[in-house]
Amino acid sequence: MTDLQRNARTLLDLHTAPEILVLANVWDVISATTVTAVPGVTALATASHSIAATFGYEDGENIPLELHLDMVGRIVRAVDVPVSMDLESGYGDAGATAAKAIELGVVGGNLEDRMKPLDEAVAAVEAVLKAGRDAGIDFVLxxxxxxxxxxxxDADRTALLDEVIRRGQAFLAAGAPVVFVPRLVDRDEIRVVADALGPRKLTLISPPGAALPARELQELGVARVSTGPFTQRVALTALQDAAADIVGGGVLPASTRALN
Structure with a gap:
């Protein structure tokens, strides 16, 4: 078994284990090595929004793909855990983009449907999974x-959840191991979607001040929770607060650790 195959298998097993997979998203090498130094961290996920912001680009595939991939490759080479990449919506060719990521050692990824017609969205899912098979791995999409x-x-929530479930079930039928539903934070709505998709099939994001604790999400049958751009915002909030303190005549926090 190659390292690529081993990492892919590990990442898939983490999504199907009884314990929820909690991922603090990263955006560069120092954020990646800092997170992986935390006991209990078993995998990493990159945040496309955060990587784009690092280079001065707006989110939404505005950062050039090669620059995006270059940073992800640096992250992969810096750590010893499986890495999942935010592929955005595939940069116009989801299969080819996934193949390039896999060449760098990436073994999983997010893929946005951006509410394209369902047959197009399913075709993109299938293309990414085929890229994984062509590389000899079960890509954790x-x-x-x-x-x-x-x-x-003001959209009707019941109709929205029905559409979430319709699309999620189609993605699962196409072979995706899990389905990601951003902005799903209400406990009862999470239960409805998780029950419809099946155990360990739903993944969520944890927005500050709105998310349920990971322990509760696990009880609801959620497979994974990640943090998207919010971890970078935590870091930037701490930076701006420290800058305000020192510019205002204070000092840097005594609790500062030498993490770089």
Whole structure:
């Protein structure tokens, strides 16, 4: 078994284990090595929003793919745990983008549907999974539906959840091991979607001030929870607060650790 195959198997097993997989998303080498030094961290996921921001780009495939991949490759080479990449919506060719990521050692990834017609979204899922098979691995695709992200504020919630479930079930039928539903935070709605998709099939993001604790999500049958761009925002909040303190005549926090 190659290292690539081993990492892919490990990542898949982490998604199907009884314990929820908790991922603090990273955006560069120092954030990756800092997170992996935390006891209990068994895998990493990159955040496309955060990587784009690092280079001064807006989110949404505005960062050039090669620059995005270069940073992800640096992260993969710096750590010894499986890495999942945020593929955004595939940069126009989801299969080819996934293949390039796999060449760097990536063994899983998010793929946004951006509410394209379902047959197109399913075809993109199939293309990514084929890229994995062509490389000899079971690529751990976290197939994302943007049904809640792109919905109108006054949209009917029951209809929205029905669409989430319809798309999620289609992605699972196409071979995706898990389905990612951003902005799903209500306990009862999570239960409805998790029950419809099946145990250990739903993954979520943990927005500050709105998310349920990982322990409760595990009890609801959620497979994975990640942090997206919010971990970078935590770091930037600490940076801005420290800058304000020292510019205002204070000093840096005594609790600062030498992590670089």
């Amino acid at each position: 976290n197939a994302r539906t943007d049904a809640l992200v792109l919905a109108d504020e």
